[in-house]
Amino acid sequence: MLIKVFGSAVFGVEATTITVEVNIDKGVGYHLVGLPDSAIKESSYRIAAALKNNGYQLPGKKITINMAPADLRKEGAAYDLTLAMGILVASGQIKADEADKYIIMGELSLDGSLQPIKGVLPIAIKAKEEGFKGFFLPKQNVKEAAIVAGLDCYGLENVKEIIDFFEGRSTLEPTIINTREEFYKTLDFPEFDFSDVKGQESIKRCMEIAAAGGHNIILIGPPGAGKTMLAKRLPSILPPMTLREALETTKIHSVAGKLKNVGLMNQRPFRSPHHTISNVALVGGGSYPQPGEISMAHNGVLFLDELPEFKRDVLEVMRQPLEDREVTISRAKFTITYPSSFMLVASMNPSPGGYFNDPDAPVSSSPHEMQRYLSKISGPLLDRIDIHIEVTPVPFEKLSDNQKSESSVEIRERVTRAREVQTARFEQFENVHYNAQMSSKQIREYCQLDEASLLLLKTAMERLNLSARAYDRILKVSRTIADLDASPNVGPQHISEAIQYRSLDREGWLG
Template structure:
């Protein structure tokens, strides 16, 4: 007798349906076919032990399990549960006609308990699109799968629970989640706030502009000046995630196995801060079975690279294409996958190897050539993709001890949201452009026109201050954002002047 159950395979961030077929015929061996990897092949031992501990027996005949289609490589332990149920049905121990109406996934422990799997949200979407009645899966994954509507999500903790459900002995109540209520109740729930930062008003202003226009930013300052503290507060001033953005973000984190236990929808913008020893594959994604990297885990959020010159050159260079296209394409011999990577890059660095090169009145061990070599670790093409360069000076004692109320993240976020609303209206007919930072060169020429004073100022900056030609579009984009924050349709002299201040690494002193 051939019994069928249905599982799922994830490639990239999308899932496809896998048919699990089991047949019991004369013989004594166990065969698992359909291009399984080592983890899938090992399921025989887990399945046999789980079946015995659940009060059933493993057939002592030839058992053939086929995972179709055979041209898709099957990876991981998520097929344990559908394999076990299909074997029990094929051997006559499970009497049910419901196996083919549900998508079934879960890793079995040796005693029959069911462990969580990765990518439950993508699998749930695939189940709904394929017309399945429901999705039987581990209890820990139920909340993320329940985000998908028009699908029964049935959580199980043990193989016996799944067997009893399919035999009609014990019904399972579907897991239901009010997605919108969950989403809006947990939005903007941050542990940090800009009201906790004393001083650094110029840096806060630059970060507000960066958040309002989606601009990449780099902070240059000595150790202890507050660069990391400021960077960690940037998500709190970004516009709240839309429901569609939240679903995209949750899908990526689900595939990567980064969702917490019983966690459902990701409602706050991600903040990722990898260590400078990270490899290029860990940053951009990839591997034998391609997995999302840090830049995809930062999708719709912030990627913070602390001490940027300390990252390996090869690691930094792999970011150039994703920064431009907002997408990561990973090609392998048998498949090509795409991971979204629409993130805001925030970087920090010291002004010199020792970090103290620009402290007034103090001796320092760094020569100009040391500083030049240090800054040359950041390539011109990468720097070209960073719109705002801001100097971060140490906070004085008086500023640290001042009992002065500073703006909260909520107050700053309100201005950012208004500026983003202007951009949403501006780009409503432009495919793939949602913020000023995403404007291509032709659009910059059309939407960032200057008056004569602004043109003269920008010309002088390029000629006298050493601002490079590659920074021309970046300055105009930032000036456009500054104008949006002030509610003005025309870019003025003042907007251009402020934007030029945020190109310190393009000046002659920092020529790279």
């Protein structure tokens, strides 16, 4: 007897429906074809034990299973439940006339219980698009799939539940999640708040500008000045995610298997990889490519602490994703593109000893040592960072001051207003939503300068010997400062403030 059941495979952040054809005939043998990997080939042992422990059995006949399309690589143990249901129906052990109207996925334990799987959200979106009635999956993943409206998602704890459902012995209630209600549960009391930071008003201003325009930022200062503390608080002032951004971000984390019994992600991600990370782990890849840290930080913040300690080749692979806001991973038989629109926040000490031009410093470094240390970061990478700012240690008077600083919620209100101005400005552009994403053509259109501003910028360019890319960065940052001031035009005061945020271009840092 031949029957068909349906599963799904995830490539990048998109899913492809897999038709599992099960044919049972006279003879003996178990033949699984259609480019399955080792985990799928081993499924026969898991399925046999799971069925036996629940009162069913693997038939002693010739079982041929084809996973179509046959030229597409299938991987992982998520097809266990799909194959088990196909075998049960094809062998006549259960009757399930409507099995082909559902997507069935799940990894089986030997006792028949189900383990969580990866990539549930893209699978659910594809199932809805292709008109499937519902989706059977492990209970741990059901909240993730239930985000998709119009698709019945059933969370299972054991293979017996789906058998009883199709046999009519019991009913299952689909999980229902109000996506909008789930999404708008935003936190007005973040774990890390700017009100905890003593002093550092100029750095907070810098962070506000970076958040308002989505600009990359690097913090340079001695140990203990507060660089990491400030960076951890940046997500608390970013505007709340839109529903589209939340879905994009949730899809990536779903593919990577990082969602633990969570529905829609409503907080912007903050990723902080260790400096020993490899370039594949940072940008994504592997034999069967998985998203890297830059994609996990999509629509959020990627924090690289102690930037010069990262291997140079690891930092250099970020150049193209920083410009294109996506990363393409190519293999011999396929190419996968992951989105990677993130804010880069980096921190570094100004020298190997951690102190710069400080006669009272406990550790001093020679100019040669400092030059060698700073040269670990290439000029092209620094050019892609819009804001460079020096962080100085907080004096004792500020540390001992009990006065409360401005909270993250108050700063976020100003940032959100500036982002709304940018959203309206770029509404006709599909891939541009804030100032940091502007192309050269858009910079010329939206950052027009008067004579005084032009003269000021010309002087700065000549004295600091800035590159054309740095010129664009200054204009983008000045446009954001003008938006925070609710100014329709970029003025000299906005240009002069933006020029201040190019510390590493000044003489005395990189020569």
